[in-house]
Amino acid sequence: MSSRELILGRVRAALRDAPVVPEPPRDYRPAGANWADLDVLVDRLVDYKAEVYRVTSAEVAATVAGLVGEGGAVLVPPGLPHLWRPEGAFADDGLPPDRIAGADAVLTAAAVAVAETGTIVLDASPDQGRRIITLLPDVHVCVLRPAQVVASVPDAIARLDATRPLTWISGPSATSDIELNRVEGVHGPRHLHVLLLTD
Amino acid sequence: MSEPASASSSTFLGMPATAPRGVGHLRGDRPFPQAARDALQNSQLRRNLRHATTTIRGKSGRVIAELPDWQALRDAGSAIKTDVMSRLPELLVELEERVVAAGGVVHWAADAHEANRIVTGLVQATGSERVIKVKSMATQEIGLNEAFEAAGITPVETDLAELIVQLGDDKPSHILVPAIHRNRSEIREIFLRAMPGVDPALTDDPPVLAAAARRYLRETFLSTRVAVSGANFAIAETGTLGVVESEGNGRMCLTLPDTLITVMGIEKVLPSWRDLEVFLQLLPRASTGERMNPYTTMWTGVTPGDGPQNFHLVLLDNGRSAVLADTAGRSALHCIRCSACLNVCPVYERTGGHSYGSVYPGPIGAVLSPQLTGVADNASLPFASSLCGACFDACPVKIDIPSLLVHLRNKAPHAAAEKAAMAAAARIMDRPRWYASAQRAAKMARIAGRRGRGLPPPLSGWTAGRDLPEFPEQTFRDWWSGRTDTPARPAADPPSPGFSSGVSGSDGGSSAGRDASAGPGSSAGGESLAAPESSVGRESSASPDASAGRESSAGWEDER
């Protein structure tokens, strides 16, 4: 007997009482119950130590350039809108990890943002890129369109495609392992900047 | 049919089986009361624990209060888990199909031995002599690191707390914060002693300690080709797995290597993608007290050009089928490992995680470990509780831990002896302040020499001092409620604010979940073991509203 058959056999035997379970109640606020409030999003992002800037699309490139400083190397995913790219930005075309880690910052779009939890979700679309590019640089700048902001977790789940690689980000990397003090910045990017578009 | 199958039927193929002996970390070397006595002598440990659990309860209560539908989410979470258990075979088969369709490989491991063999073999096949690991209860449960070392493979724990534990040659003591028993200066000392290349000028400032870990592990992340993880959930409908974390070490392990091996207990499967909308709200708020944890990674099989190109999922039984077979005990499998029950538990707060012997400490450990191993192998754990009910109130998936404890006590082989031993230990738990006082020295001196007669100090000290019998005839519970002059649960309405009646099955409260679990009322108490040192107050476990982050609890330390 294979272990697969063994385990499935054990589990079936364990359920010999044939429990009948009703459909789970879902009386919580479902997707679509609330409007997304951008101010709540900003409040929650800031609370978890992200920095938020409200800018127009035309201001993105200059804002990013200002954040990384002169000569800073900005990595972008291949599908990032050209308008957003600061001068001298380099695109990921399958770069090796050390090149990615060498970037001063990475600039991406996002798939969805959750106002209530201050969460940004990346789904590896061409304007967000491979997961590795938002992991190794120390600064992540993420551009959000207002229409991408939803109110709650159920709204986000309804919008996302489960089969894409998903990264849910709520503030910069943090740990509470030392006496429960939240310390920003362990292994992931130590700085998260969110550019919320106003146009 | 209350118990369709039991541990003793494990010899029959296809019957539910408990976790085997001699491998993994589900059994302690010593019974709980003995281990607890030692822990109680460590006042630094108690201080660290108290600070940590108090902090986390306050944070958790505040973010839970932000959600108007917390109770509805708990109801949904509980019901979804009940549903999962009732159709586990079909869900596992569906999950397997989806993972395979998405380019993953699925392995089935009947027990710890088999899981260790599978994972070790997979690593050896890659030729790598080192693996990076994300904190995972399942791999601790099966003793995977020991199996790696026996096979000449070096496992590197990448979670900061696990790293502290590993460098300190120590054991984890908390599900979520494994180094909760270490404070900053102890961590600094461990790093200075055991972290290669560490800056000798290291201070004990937490950001400085975190930065040291970042530097130390960066190169390892980039150069290791194999990672091992656990999983917080797996979606049968889509084949999607997820890891919830904070530091980014999880993202590193789940993104950078060529090969990813995930070990997951079979109970972690969820039916549909939509179910995540419930658990992603419950888990972070109950666990770390955050609206959302910093990072959650979800992946479905293999994505060409992005992340590991070889993905293996190891589905682990190791006693879970035996837990499932007990209709009265199976809800212990609903646990999402948030650790909220630890953080509200007065026994855990005094004894720490190590006393429980198993990798699963605290209230959930007291019901899960004995079921995974068979009650005989963890016979004292079901008694390691006062049945105060705080764990039930705190649990985001509403596991009725007190009722499970009572059920398991009835299955313990020597219930009377266990009760007596625990009652003795409980007296000490009740009086850490007394225990630590100068008075103690005098009394200990006075009773010196009585040691061989019965209980060793400090128990003998207390009994001598209090002039009480060493082994009361009553059950622990009766004994306890008798001496607190409060009605035994569930008779009286809980004072408001005060303890809920715990075991009664309702939440005893209108608003957010944890509110009913405690309150600063000194008249409350019921069967709680809690008579904490002055600032301990379980009250912050409750009070989901920010204003109620009450932490004072004058009146709790009286002798009642």
Ligand code: SF4
């Ligand atoms: S039993 Fe409940 S409260 Fe305890 S760790 Fe599990 S889910 Fe959390």
